Amino acid sequence: MKKHLLRFILLITTLLISSNSYAVLEIEITGHTNTGIKIMIAPFSGSKIIEADLRRSGRFILVDPQKANQTLSLGGNLQSAALQASGAEYLIVGQQSNGLSIEILDIADGHRMAGYRIPVLSNSRRIAHKAADSIFEKLTRIRGAFDTRIAYVTASGDVKRPSYRLIVADSDGHNPKTILSSRKPILSPTWSPNAENLAYVSYESDEPAIYIQNLRSGSKRKISSRVGMNNAPAWSPDGSRIAMSLSINGKPNIFVQSVNGGSLTPITNSSAIDTEPAWTSDGHSIIFTSNRSGKPQLYRVSASGGKASRVTFGGSYNSDASVVGNKIALVRQRGSAFNIAIKDLGTGDDRVLSNGRLDESPSLAPNGTMVIYGSHAQGRGVLAVASDNGTAKQILYSQSGDVRDPAWSPYLR
Amino acid sequence: MKYLNKTPIKYLASLFAITLLLSACSNSQNSPIPKAGSNTHTGGSGSGSGQHHGGQGGSKGQGNNNGYYDGQFGKGGSGSTGGKNTVLLNQKIIYFTYDSAQISAEGMDILAAHAHYLSAHPNKQVRLEGHADERGSREYNVALSLDRAIAAERVLNLKGANANIRTIPYGEEMPAVLGHDESAWNKNRRVEIVY
Numbered sequence: 072m073k074k075h076l077l078r079f080i081l082l083i084t085t086l087l088i089s090s091n092s093y094a095v096l097e098i099e100i101t102g103h104t105n106t107g108i109k110i111m112i113a114p115f116s117g118s119k120i121i122e123a124d125l126r127r128s129g130r131f132i133l134v135d136p137q138k139a140n141q142t143l144s145l146g147g148n149l150q151s152a153a154l155q156a157s158g159a160e161y162l163i164v165g166q167q168s169n170g171l172s173i174e175i176l177d178i179a180d181g182h183r184m185a186g187y188r189i190p191v192l193s194n195s196r197r198i199a200h201k202a203a204d205s206i207f208e209k210l211t212r213i214r215g216a217f218d219t220r221i222a223y224v225t226a227s228g229d230v231k232r233p234s235y236r237l238i239v240a241d242s243d244g245h246n247p248k249t250i251l252s253s254r255k256p257i258l259s260p261t262w263s264p265n266a267e268n269l270a271y272v273s274y275e276s277d278e279p280a281i282y283i284q285n286l287r288s289g290s291k292r293k294i295s296s297r298v299g300m301n302n303a304p305a306w307s308p309d310g311s312r313i314a315m316s317l318s319i320n321g322k323p324n325i326f327v328q329s330v331n332g333g334s335l336t337p338i339t340n341s342s343a344i345d346t347e348p349a350w351t352s353d354g355h356s357i358i359f360t361s362n363r364s365g366k367p368q369l370y371r372v373s374a375s376g377g378k379a380s381r382v383t384f385g386g387s388y389n390s391d392a393s394v395v396g397n398k399i400a401l402v403r404q405r406g407s408a409f410n411i412a413i414k415d416l417g418t419g420d421d422r423v424l425s426n427g428r429l430d431e432s433p434s435l436a437p438n439g440t441m442v443i444y445g446s447h448a449q450g451r452g453v454l455a456v457a458s459d460n461g462t463a464k465q466i467l468y469s470q471s472g473d474v475r476d477p478a479w480s481p482y483l484r
Numbered sequence: 485m486k487y488l489n490k491t492p493i494k495y496l497a498s499l500f501a502i503t504l505l506l507s508a509c510s511n512s513q514n515s516p517i518p519k520a521g522s523n524t525h526t527g528g529s530g531s532g533s534g535q536h537h538g539g540q541g542g543s544k545g546q547g548n549n550n551g552y553y554d555g556q557f558g559k560g561g562s563g564s565t566g567g568k569n570t571v572l573l574n575q576k577i578i579y580f581t582y583d584s585a586q587i588s589a590e591g592m593d594i595l596a597a598h599a600h601y602l603s604a605h606p607n608k609q610v611r612l613e614g615h616a617d618e619r620g621s622r623e624y625n626v627a628l629s630l631d632r633a634i635a636a637e638r639v640l641n642l643k644g645a646n647a648n649i650r651t652i653p654y655g656e657e658m659p660a661v662l663g664h665d666e667s668a669w670n671k672n673r674r675v676e677i678v679y
Binding site for chain 2: 230256258259272274277278279298299300302303316318321322323344345346347360362366367388390391402404409428429431432445447450475476
């Protein structure tokens with residue numbers, strides 16, 4: 072395994088107060104693609120961030136700008152013969168000056184395909200992520216999702232009595248910020264569709280309850296603390312409701328509650344375990360895990376309740392759906408291992424993306440091109456990001472404990 | 485955080501003997517043997533007589549195998565039954581097989597002993613803390629651990645416990661044993677009886 076690792080380790084040294092240092096994630100690229108769009112990114116402030124973004128999408132091959140044998144600058148003269156000899160199809164030139172200006176050039180004929188200007192933002196890395204989003208969309212015709220965030224849980228300190236933290240970071244793991252610390256477990260973060268709030272399960276009151284917390288103000292409120300289980304919140308695409316698994320009748324079933332704490336609608340009513348609800352993008356259906364057939368499998372039910380139909384058939388264990396469009400990322404048991412697979416309900420494509428022993432908690436980027444999940448490396452919990460085509464992979468890990476339970480945010484406004 | 489409850493050392497030997505006996509009748513996967521090492525600091529001075537007492541309990545258990553399994557203990561009120569009951573009462577954890585909430589035969593015996601005790605102590609607040617091993621998805625494991633706690637609650641109620649029982653599902657969040665292998669998983673699939 073190790074020999075496959077690219078020696079590409081970035082220690083993140085973003086602005087962190089010292090008490091936040093546990094939150095620092097290191098990034099290790101463990102897989103890269105040898106097929107994809109060949110792109111050269113000229114050096115400019117932020118260009119390395121754009122390179123890293125495009126690389127982890129699994130759709131680009133980064134060509135070293137040294138191969139152009141010339142100075143590459145925005146608006147400068149370009150020698151097309153040397154550029155064409157580099158093997159790159161596209162060239163990105165850029166310049167930071169009160170924001171970032173970039174241009175995409177087609178190396179074959181030298182024409183300027185597109186130009187973008189990204190204004191100054193307080194999180195300067197976001198400027199580069201937005202540029203990467205523009206390039207990604209122009210060249211793949213898929214909306215970019217690099218300028219997004221991830222939420223995840225860490226457990227660190229005394230292994231018998233760990234400190235749990237709920238952290239929000241940029242989608243590449245930079246700029247981590249702790250939004251909740253607790254001596255009791257925290258799990259299942261889920262984003263509101265406007266990316267301004269998180270819902271999660273916390274045991275801080277000794278028993279599990281579901282909370283909603285505003286990321287800007289930090290204020291939070293409890294929305295469900297029913298007897299038994301308050302599990303697996305999932306925010307509806309219109310932002311008005313949260314699906315969850317409750318044990319009101321003694322068995323875990325799916326319910327939908329309005330975010331403002333109003334009515335509770337039962338969605339399933341089985342005597343089996345029904346949990347891990349995930350809304351389809353249109354908000355009309357909920358895909359959930361149930362062991363009603365004996366082993367955990369995915370089922371689909373109308374978001375107003377009714378009869379559920381089975382979605383997964385192959386394998387003895389398919390669970391924990393993350394849904395974007397037709398794509399469902401899920402946990403699948405293969406032999407003794409648990410891995411992440413992506414099933415495309417449109418094309419029928421079904422692909423296993425991970426090869427760990429205990430992979431779990433998949434969460435798709437809002438454009439469905441990448442999935443972040445929990446995995447293990449060197450005996451500790453880590454996060455992994457894989458491209459949906461299975462070619463690019465990177466690991467995000469902490470020196471100070473376990474990292475797990477990631478949730479990829481929706482697009483930022 | 486609750487990890488393996490401390491068991492006084494004087495019961496260790498008897499626990500061990502009975503666990504061995506039960507193991508002989510069931511899959512060894514279902515019968516993790518609590519580690520003695522984790523309890524060594526709970527009371528060194530009593531350990532000599534404790535060993536002796538435990539040995540007795542164990543041999544009586546062996547001699548009365550059928551009675552043990554048909555749920556007769558606790559009804560007779562004889563000295564030997566009381567001893568076994570005490571041994572069972574000191575077992576505060578019941579274990580499960582993978583992805584199952586079915587109570588094992590030994591789990592039934594442990595729960596029956598607690599139900600018997602609780603029926604005579606009606607004001608106890610009981611917490612049944614369900615847990616799962618780390619395999620499979622995290623939230624499903626919370627639900628699975630709830631199923632385990634509720635299965636244990638049902639047995640306690642059926643056997644006459646008269647107590648305020650709360651079930652708390654922890655899923656895979658609070659393992660009793662760290663590690664990523666079968667022996668750790670065996671000890672992590674459990675319900676802890678706390679009162």
